[in-house]
Amino acid sequence: MIRGILTLGTFISVIFFPWPLTVLLALVSSLGEPLVPLAAGLFVDTLYYSPQASLAPFFTLLGALATGGAFFVRSRMRTGTIR
Amino acid sequence: MKRTFLVRRNALLSSTHFSWGAAALAFAVLVLFVRLLAPNLFWYVATPVFRSADALATQGHSLLSRFGDATLLAAQNEQLAHQNVVLANENQTLSQKVESLLALLNPSATARNMKGILAGVIARPPESPYDTLVVAAGAEDGVVRGQEAFGPGGVPLGVVGAVLAHFSRVTLFSAPGRTTNGWIGRENLPLTIVGAGGGAFHASVARSAGIAVGDTVFVPGPGKLPIGVVSRIDSDPSSPVVILRIMPTLNLFSVTWVELRDTGIELLRSFQEATSTRI
Numbered sequence: 001m002i003r004g005i006l007t008l009g010t011f012i013s014v015i016f017f018p019w020p021l022t023v024l025l026a027l028v029s030s031l032g033e034p035l036v037p038l039a040a041g042l043f044v045d046t047l048y049y050s051p052q053a054s055l056a057p058f059f060t061l062l063g064a065l066a067t068g069g070a071f072f073v074r075s076r077m078r079t080g081t082i083r
Numbered sequence: 084m085k086r087t088f089l090v091r092r093n094a095l096l097s098s099t100h101f102s103w104g105a106a107a108l109a110f111a112v113l114v115l116f117v118r119l120l121a122p123n124l125f126w127y128v129a130t131p132v133f134r135s136a137d138a139l140a141t142q143g144h145s146l147l148s149r150f151g152d153a154t155l156l157a158a159q160n161e162q163l164a165h166q167n168v169v170l171a172n173e174n175q176t177l178s179q180k181v182e183s184l185l186a187l188l189n190p191s192a193t194a195r196n197m198k199g200i201l202a203g204v205i206a207r208p209p210e211s212p213y214d215t216l217v218v219a220a221g222a223e224d225g226v227v228r229g230q231e232a233f234g235p236g237g238v239p240l241g242v243v244g245a246v247l248a249h250f251s252r253v254t255l256f257s258a259p260g261r262t263t264n265g266w267i268g269r270e271n272l273p274l275t276i277v278g279a280g281g282g283a284f285h286a287s288v289a290r291s292a293g294i295a296v297g298d299t300v301f302v303p304g305p306g307k308l309p310i311g312v313v314s315r316i317d318s319d320p321s322s323p324v325v326i327l328r329i330m331p332t333l334n335l336f337s338v339t340w341v342e343l344r345d346t347g348i349e350l351l352r353s354f355q356e357a358t359s360t361r362i
Contacts, residue, residue, distance in 0.1 A: 035104030052244035
């Protein structure tokens with residue numbers, strides 16, 4: 001339930017709140033759902049990316065990086081409490 | 084006769100295997116496809132959402148401001164300061180326009196370019212992480228790529244980078260790495276203004292130029308239009324140049340309407356491209 005609320009909260013934050021809060025929510029969500037940062041980054045760039053403003057869709061790339069990091073941490077903590 | 088059914092549970096919908104992350108990713112990909120295949124429809128659907136977000140932010144601000152007199156006064160002060168900045172910018176812009184127009188032999192030629200298209204802002208920083216504005220005016224309203232966007236008081240904000248039928252995207256001059264030519268100070272010292280993100284700019288000038296904190300930075304408009312004010316000067320004693328930190332004269336986070344009009348930026352760029360490839 002908490003994972004669902006955090007995931008929805010991240011997506012709502014993309015539209016309603018400043019982007020630093022979105023980044024924070026995505027990182028917190030990634031503890032339970034590693035794909036959320038990538039999904040949120042893709043959603044941010046879908047809404048706001050402009051080739052004239054930036055060379056690359058940085059939020060998708062950063063989301064992918066965070067997702068990769070979350071998967072790596074989870075693979076190292078298989079025997080821990082985070083499953 | 085009672086029949087028994089073997090209920091097969093869908094692994095994706097099972098509460099133990101349901102992945103919110105996978106669902107979120109699927110949703111994001113779906114939105115991306117809609118954005119790519121039907122951009123105008125996408126913005127039609129997204130506009131009410133952005134408008135409600137804007138209304139919610141305004142309501143939240145007014146609600147918080149009722150909690151105490153000090154907060155109320157601070158809000159009023161902020162509003163008056165904003166109005167003051169807008170009026171000062173407008174005044175500067177008008178005086179510059181008067182000077183420019185008087186200097187020209189054919190003032191009607193400049194006046195023809197002053198007709199603009201008014202557009203409401205749908206998305207702006209800081210929700211929009213890149214320095215862009217999404218505005219509710221597009222090709223059917225007469226918007227074309229390369230038009231310049233002006234805020235209240237005639238402050239230049241950016242250039243139209245993408246145009247749909249009813250929506251456009253404006254790339255702000257403050258977008259990271261974007262360069263704009265302008266002037267600074269009363270001596271009209273030319274300088275290259277570089278976007279630093281978040282509405283801010285920086286530029287480097289010779290130490291001997293004598294630039295001080297508070298000096299106004301202008302960009303071509305027609306005429307000279309104020310774009311920002313020097314807020315800090317970073318200086319290294321071993322370097323002959325100083326770095327100017329420039330804050331915008333207009334708060335980009337509170338822009339609700341912009342005026343779009345052609346100022347010849349695209350024409351200038353096409354000249355530069357033509358001369359660099361054909362000559």
